[in-house]
Amino acid sequence: MNPTLDVLYQRRSVRSYRDEPLAAEHREAILQAAFRAPTAGNMMLYSIIEVEDQVLKDRLAETCDHQPFIARAPWVLVFLADYQRWMDAFAYTAAPQRAAELGLPQRAPQEGDLLLAMSDTIIAAQNAVVAAESLGVGSCYIGDILEQYEVHRQLFNLPRYALPVCMLCFGYPKREDPPALSPRFPAEYILHRDQYHRLEPQDVQAMTAPIEERYHANGNYIAGAQNLPQHVYLRKFTADFSVEMSRSARAMLRAWCGEEE
């Protein structure tokens, strides 16, 4: 086991932080890891907003499904899928006009450009997470930044081709003894050989057993759920935040891919 594998295997989400700012050299090392992340065609199709203003953090703690720990996180980064920088650079260098002069096509960013930019963005975010972990800095993804697009667009003054796709909170962990690792599904249900194989009814029990055990040890399912899939269906999949996330994601897709307003 090399030290990097050890970092990857032992990383947990940390939501409770010591009341202490992140050291400047830690911030710098984490950002540097993000910037060195692989990126499609070396285009760096993302931006990072460092959220320092407490007013903004307080708002994010509300807009991201009411999670107060966000407001107390010493360092918050919002990762944006970003084609705006290139669109502006294209405009400033008259690239579309150059294409026209050459008899070549012009276009605007569409769905494929967004998904490719999302990849760049999340790859960079995960490099930040791994760098942080190696420095003893805890981190937590906030997928809920996908919600409330219109609010976040206004909060951060986002142009059309810059969309928030993930957010990270960082801080030094309050707990000195890390909690147990979350159990995962057994590999055989995630890994396929050459062809996708659908889950079979008789697999459900074996797949969910490691996680069900943890639930039985740590607490209970949401009211009415009789097993893990029912719990996930009721607690996550049909929860208000999931409905809002899809509404917001549709608004993002419209902003990026729709007709110019």
Add this chain to the structure above:
Amino acid sequence: MNPTLDVLYQRRSVRSYRDEPLAAEHREAILQAAFRAPTAGNMMLYSIIEVEDQVLKDRLAETCDHQPFIARAPWVLVFLADYQRWMDAFAYTAAPQRAAELGLPQRAPQEGDLLLAMSDTIIAAQNAVVAAESLGVGSCYIGDILEQYEVHRQLFNLPRYALPVCMLCFGYPKREDPPALSPRFPAEYILHRDQYHRLEPQDVQAMTAPIEERYHANGNYIAGAQNLPQHVYLRKFTADFSVEMSRSARAMLRAWCGEEE
């Protein structure tokens, strides 16, 4: 500098591999890193297809924008955003019926679930890349797996809620002396403080200078391009593969979010 930061800072894409299969313990360590990746609500909203069949690799080398090195990669992993596993588990445990009994809503995966699943997927992929790098295994992302959705769906027998979002090739690097690191844009153009700031016309030169230098040293722009943004516009952004990627991404979104066929 700790060893993990060193791995993150020194990683390059590798497309030329020694003709040697990946050691089983390296495959296992890389997959384990993917499985330990952070995941929204511990849902593991992804699947990984290990592509072993040479016929499939040969097809991917064609469908992914004609890149022959893919066919020669010792190990190829396709990463899928996957809600199918949960939808099947929900069905097998009668979760929607349970919700109905409780007077609670039912729903199907939509745009937000897809973007969240994409995050899970790409986070896992990047953990695989970092693990590989730490083991001396080279890797390369193939964003072109976003193209030709209908072909890939058939090749891998994909159900509705399992979409290919990134692909990785792995192998031991042929070159013993690693090439120079690709220059990136200066941090100030990627990092924002509290508010998004758009690129200004006078920024273009300073932003692109480190990469333009490399182009001047290593080769030339595509015919007709007078600077880096024009080159990117003509060579990448308006290229056939970008047009196809957006067509294919739209088909994926329709498959996932559209009316049941």
